[in-house]
Amino acid sequence: MKNDFKILTDTFRKSKSDDLYFTFFKGSLLVKRTKGALSIPVFDEVRKLKVKYENEFFLGELAHQACFCIEASSEINLLRDFELIPLYEIGKSIGEELFLVAGRASQILNWNNTHKFCGKCGSKTENKKDEIAKVCPNCNHVMYPVICPAIIVAVTKGDKILLAHNGGFRNNMYSLIAGFVEAGEDLKSTVKREVFEEVGIKIKNIRYYKSAPWSFPNSLMIGFFAEYESGKIKVDGKEILKADWFTKDTFPNLPQNFSLARKIIDEFIDRNVSQRVL
Ligand SMILES: [Zn+2]
Structure with missing residues (x-):
């Protein structure tokens, strides 16, 4: 494996039109099929599909290309060439390296979904600005991705x-x-x-x-x-x-x-x- 993926934790990183977007819906990853080969769509392509989502997270760089993840909040209108594949099947289809990035995306989105409320006082949490973490605006309890x-x-x-x-x-x-x-x-x-x-x-x-x-x-x-x-x-x-x-x-x-x-x-x-x- 080449291992070109570098995990970065810069929460201030802004997405650009050609960044890779690891887009999940109900545990499946959005991929693009071009002449039989699967790839991860870029931000512009995801935007054309009009995917609705709440939070986006910066994952790191794959061969110097920025990678973000989002979770669609409603059904994705899959245009031609796009499909959703369950995470477990992805390794066979897109290779080990993209599987690892998709895995990081899936873990962060899972944590995002399961930490919407403070475990201490029950208030709605917010994303911490300077690191990948949730913070409670009421009691200041901080929650990091669980591993x-x-x-x-x-x-x-x-x-x-x-x-x-x-x-x-x-x-x-x-x-x-x-x-x-x-x-x-x-x-x-x-x-x-x-x-x-x-x-x-x-x-x-x-x-x-x-x-x-x-x-x-x-x-x-x-x-x-x-x-x-x-x-x-x-x-x-x-x-x-x-x-x-x-x-x-x-x-x-x-x-x-x-x-x-x-x-x-x-x-x-x-x-x-x-x-x-x-
Ligand atoms: Zn709290």
């Missing part, structure tokens, strides 16, 4: 990897063990706890691998490798319905290419695991 950290871990046993089927997965897909960090918990403890709670085994040699945002709706996934230590697989029957050890020749259906889960599984296949210790 929920979650761990994801590849537990290995020789040439085998532990994969689990979660009741919410489609197409009998299997993935890695994952779960949210509890209040007051450090990351390695989360990894140990989640693996034990979901499949009943103990692990050792927990090593940090890499992290990635996961915008469904507002997580940061922190990826690890760990080795099997002891115990027999016993699924919790609530979140995890099936789990087993797999070699690369016996893999079930796996998560999509752009997900951190898939990248960790691919890394396992390549046998090129980072040795970085957290």
Whole structure:
């Protein structure tokens, strides 16, 4: 991946006619199809569609082109060449880099939607002028975009990897063990706890691998490798319905290419695991 996207937090940045506009309506992103290829429309194009919206947020620059996001407050009149695609489908259609920018847009719009009122006193909030935050005009309580950290871990046993089927997965897909960090918990403890709670085994040699945002709706996934230590697989029957050890020749259906889960599984296949210790 080129990784040309630079996150910027300049709330005073004004939009121009050729800036990219990540426009969402009910969780789907507005895209333009030109000769089969999908792209993100610029401000002028969005204006021609007469999209109605309340707030716009500056996201940063993609290869020096400014990116903004808005959420349409009513149905978009889709002219020829324009369509709405659910965020989850976007990675396959527009590539990983635009998927990341769309993810940042989606997280900020989700936060914008869920922080219209002060959590302390219930008054209507306002956008803070000098940073991406909401402020309560009554009690001055400030609310920043919420990011929920979650761990994801590849537990290995020789040439085998532990994969689990979660009741919410489609197409009998299997993935890695994952779960949210509890209040007051450090990351390695989360990894140990989640693996034990979901499949009943103990692990050792927990090593940090890499992290990635996961915008469904507002997580940061922190990826690890760990080795099997002891115990027999016993699924919790609530979140995890099936789990087993797999070699690369016996893999079930796996998560999509752009997900951190898939990248960790691919890394396992390549046998090129980072040795970085957290
Ligand atoms: Zn308040």
